[in-house]
Amino acid sequence: MSHAFVEVQQAAKRFPGAKGEPDLTVFENVSFQLEKGEFVCIIGHSGCGKSTIMNALAGLDQFSDGTMVMEGKEIDGPGLERGVVFQNYSLLPWLSALENVRFGVRARWKAWSDAKVTEHSLAYLEMVGLKDVVGRKPAQLSGGMRQRVSIARAFATKPKLLLLDEPFGALDALTRGVIQDELIKIWSQDQQTVFMITHDVDEAILLADRILLMTNGPEARIAEAVEIDLPRPRQRGEIVKHPHFYTIRNYLVDFLVNRSGELRTADLDRRGLRYPEAVNPVERASADTPAASDGQRASADTTHDTLVTFTPKETHHG
Numbered sequence: 111m112s113h114a115f116v117e118v119q120q121a122a123k124r125f126p127g128a129k130g131e132p133d134l135t136v137f138e139n140v141s142f143q144l145e146k147g148e149f150v151c152i153i154g155h156s157g158c159g160k161s162t163i164m165n166a167l168a169g170l171d172q173f174s175d176g177t178m179v180m181e182g183k184e185i186d187g188p189g190l191e192r193g194v195v196f197q198n199y200s201l202l203p204w205l206s207a208l209e210n211v212r213f214g215v216r217a218r219w220k221a222w223s224d225a226k227v228t229e230h231s232l233a234y235l236e237m238v239g240l241k242d243v244v245g246r247k248p249a250q251l252s253g254g255m256r257q258r259v260s261i262a263r264a265f266a267t268k269p270k271l272l273l274l275d276e277p278f279g280a281l282d283a284l285t286r287g288v289i290q291d292e293l294i295k296i297w298s299q300d301q302q303t304v305f306m307i308t309h310d311v312d313e314a315i316l317l318a319d320r321i322l323l324m325t326n327g328p329e330a331r332i333a334e335a336v337e338i339d340l341p342r343p344r345q346r347g348e349i350v351k352h353p354h355f356y357t358i359r360n361y362l363v364d365f366l367v368n369r370s371g372e373l374r375t376a377d378l379d380r381r382g383l384r385y386p387e388a389v390n391p392v393e394r395a396s397a398d399t400p401a402a403s404d405g406q407r408a409s410a411d412t413t414h415d416t417l418v419t420f421t422p423k424e425t426h427h428g
């Protein structure tokens with residue numbers, strides 16, 4: 111039996127097709143584990159099913175096939191041991207920033223006095239730099255501030271598993287950097303396990319212990335788990351100087367630009383499901399090979415169904 115903190119095995123998600131259309135298999139054969147205290151990011155092109163996986167872990171959706179276990183117990187609905195931050199804040203609009211955070215804290219620790227709930231909530235709002243606006247309602251806050259409230263609420267309840275669905279997607283670069291730093295700080299203090307969706311390769315390298323790479327959908331799968339062996343604490347300006355940084359970055363970009371699609375094509379070939387490729391000869395003739403040509407490839411065969419782990423140390427840089 112596995113001792114992983116979270117274990118997803120052989121997960122698949124299917125949606126019934128519209129009249130006369132075949133069912134849509136978004137992903138299948140998705141298996142991965144999260145170790146306690148680990149920060150794991152998941153990257154893949156739009157539509158491969160990342161949010162669906164996250165919603166299932168949050169207990170808000172179910173897989174069509176497969177199992178999902180946390181600390182040996184099947185996940186079959188939402189629970190306070192799992193906190194979620196969505197891209198769209200999901201704050202209660204009639205409550206102030208403080209009341210929104212208090213709401214979560216009160217639900218988590220029912221026996222606490224009002225004063226303790228307030229003190230604890232304020233500490234997390236201060237941590238995300240919102241000490242001076244705690245009385246404002248969401249409509250009176252900027253998008254970045256709302257997202258900070260959402261993050262403060264999720265962290266304040268100290269969930270064992272924190273699920274982040276592109277939490278910084280709508281933020282400007284400066285705010286994003288500030289909140290990323292806050293996230294690292296809070297995560298390293300509280301030793302939570304974090305599972306995060308992002309489209310930003312640099313963000314994933316800055317934050318993650320491992321990055322799961324999904325092939326393109328439909329019928330997507332998790333092809334690889336890339337270990338990020340850059341030392342912590344990581345500073346945005348410093349990690350780019352580490353000799354592994356560009357090896358990892360190029361590898362990830364190469365996956366997104368080239369291999370996420372190539373692997374899907376190979377998957378379909380194996381099953382005899384391949385549809386004709388749309389080719390525009392003029393565009394093809396003038397297309398340059400995208401960047402990241404010096405990205406390193408895992409030496410293992412990545413077309414089979416097991417999760418390949420890529421470790422930058424095993425490759426030659428430059």
Ligand SMILES: Nc1ncnc2c1ncn2[C@@H]1O[C@H](COP(=O)(O)OP(=O)(O)OP(=O)(O)O)[C@@H](O)[C@H]1O
Nearest residue numbers: 125134136154155156157158159160161162163327
């Ligand atoms: N209720 C539904 N009925 C039919 N198809 C659905 C339904 N919900 C989601 N899908 C499809 O499932 C696929 C995966 O959606 P999902 O939001 O999980 O992808 P994603 O990888 O998170 O994408 P993005 O990066 O754009 O957020 C998409 O093709 C979407 O259209």
